[in-house]
Amino acid sequence: MNSAAPSPVGDARPAVADVLSRALAAGLVGPDRPVAGFLDTAGILRSVEGLRTAFAGVPDVLHTFAAKACPLVPVLRLLAAAGMGCEVASPGELRLALAAGFEPERIVLDSPVKTGSELREALELGVAVNADNLAEVERVARLRRADCSSVLGLRINPQVGGGSIAATSTATDHAKFGVALRDAGAGDRIVEAFARHPWLTRLHAHVGSQGCPLPLIAEGVAAAHRLAAVIDERLGERRVTGLDIGGGLPVNHADDRVTPTHAEYVAALREAEPALLDGRYRLVTEFGRSLLAKNGFLAARVEYAKDAGGRRVALTHAGAQVATRTVLLPDAWALRVSAHGPDGRPKTSPALRQDVAGPLCFAGDVVAHDRELPELAEGDWVVLHDAGAYCFTAAWSYNSLPRPAVHGYRAAADGGGGIVFATVRSAQTLDEIVRESGLDHADALLRGPGDAPV
Template sequence: MDYFSYSRGDLKVEDVSVAELAEKHGTPLYIYSARTILEHFRKLRDAFAGAGGLDQEPVICYSVKANSNLSILKLMKDEGSGFDVVSGGELYRALKVGADPKKCVFAGVGKNDEEITYALEKGILLFNVESEEELANIDRIAGRLGKKASIALRVNPDVDPQTHTYISTGKKETKFGVDLSRAKRIIEWAQTLKNIALNGIHVHIGSQITKVEPYVETMQRMAAFLPECEKIGAKIEMLDIGGGFGIWYKDKLAKPAKDIAASILPTLQRMKTRILLEPGRFIVGNAGILVTRVLYVKESGDKKFVICDAGMNDLIRPTLYSAYHRIWPVKTDSGHTGEVPDEESWGGPSAVTDIVGPICESGDFFAKERKMPPLKRGDLVCVFSAGAYGYAMSSNYNSHPRPCEVMVAGKKAEVVTARESMEDLLRNEKIVSFSLT
């Protein structure tokens, strides 16, 4: 469920007109619905209630990489969420909004010494460790600081998550985790390191997973693997099952959280460990939109192009993954009221169009060969399901300033990230002081 709908031809986010926000704050513009974020978080929390046994509620650690806006992090923190971070910068952001370090987990294959030191000094819950060398490095740094580092070893179960190759992390050929046979040797070794407390196992097989079967297979492998860990002396208190829960971009194929939870809860409860989850896209993906304005409509040969002021620098997912996003005018002449239409259900005038941006790359597009209502210069267009991996992956390519971000709650709307200026583009640069000739 999200709170974007049309009222007499005018797109609204909760109780606020998208067109009015665009006129006030300009475009490109990201807009988020607080109500949608909260509803998605609560649905996931309720679905996994009792995951670690009746006496242990799961710890939900929102995945900061999906959308690291401070207002979203504050909303998550106030709702009781912990945080899954993959850099020192993400941990800094989480702590800035008052996050409890004991509800923060640090993942990622390439943690540097400064990040490890920072996380140890702040007292995070655990590191999700990806290799022997990383484990040795954490042990060394923890010893220097006089601390004991809590870790979970990330294992690779060699399960196909049936998602895009670039966001598939559970197969043996990816850089993530260690295979199960090697993991046992690392676990034995970890128990000899005096500055390491091996407390958990971490498994995360990918992102935008729309079926339950990969989760079922993964949890079955974990249920068999944890007793093997105990046989070699490890006391596994936590199982971090990652995230990756898919959302609806086009077809309503992604399984609801309750279906995923129902399929794996019996297995999780038998393991009797504290369960951690790392949702990101599931929480914020359908809670955000990108609003852009048509600059020009161009025809060349038999092709029609709608050129917008937002581009791959603002939302790179279509370029990077050939990802589908529903796109529709902010205002419709039909006076439509209700859910966002799609090209299949639309019965009004239409034209097959490529929706593209201003960037000097052929890969700068949001949609190709898309059936759309007629668009003209100045029209506002909405790219839906842009709340995850949108602004977070944006750049200043072609020296375009990053867009503004606005949060809506009911009838209230507030800028949560100011639009960058031309001056912002140069803020950290300088012209060399010596002669280059």
């Protein structure tokens, strides 16, 4: 990227209510635009700066952003301009990273299921690749050309256990990722792979994310560090030159506090293995949620409010299509919800316990159960906080609902309290949904029995 990222210095953080009010006044949301996502541009850059500061004492580190956390080209381009690399886990994410302007040597491909053609493309581009298993290492050996510039690594599963959310714990005994390090003979097989392939120079470990405590994450990284020392000793040379330590810093969804911090993460690493940060190995990080979640919110209009069984139910346009994890696993992924009036200002009416439900046609489509909020009524707005990652940027197409618009915002440069918006993604149109759903092949199933097969 040649363009410079805008500086967050001096940018006041606009209050969510102010952003929503200005968005309503600007027509970005309203009765016919009843749901949208918003991203705090300066906040994202401050989070990047906080990450960089936390690792300031580490001699050699590449910070990559996990594209799955917010797969939007303008956001990725902002991060590329801020000096980040990009971690991708699919052909689509690789294409997004390239479109955003990341140089191939600053991209890491981590998909656990890579086809031969996907590997071939990455190797030809010079993208770093972490093989998920020993069979994939041999596939890379067959595809890799002698002049390949890709940094190549192997993912291990340190098998240190899981956190409070099983679905995001990737270092359990039976996790699908990496080579299970504590299985019988696994260490010897890993050393043998490094012995056969001198181009294998990196180890990758990722314990999990939300629900995983810092000591557990650090223990998994320390296991990779110890394995690197074993490989070097057994081979009689310095073979491992880098450790990809993943990301996974949890996010506090209970209030506005940023906790734990990246600095606390670094402290946990230092406590688990002091030599990890001494510069012997180049470190690669892959943070996503911790950089974006608290820098985004979702706004949705209350279309109707009614009572059922003695409880108020607010029917909004925010459901599982934009907060999938929250709806399907409400205890693990609860999001804060705030109530706002038709003008976007916070409601101050008496509170009562109520459900905040979404528009999808199944009973479980509820983003907040029995939550105490100011009484919601038709025309009000609800805000889902800490939604900048894995929410509206990863919309689910259930019921063929259109993907919502996403807007970036920042305080106006003149310091007068204004807010500047920039469209990051336009709302999906109904025509686009129809085309995406096979319009070009509308008559494909109407052919008679005598028709020749395509």
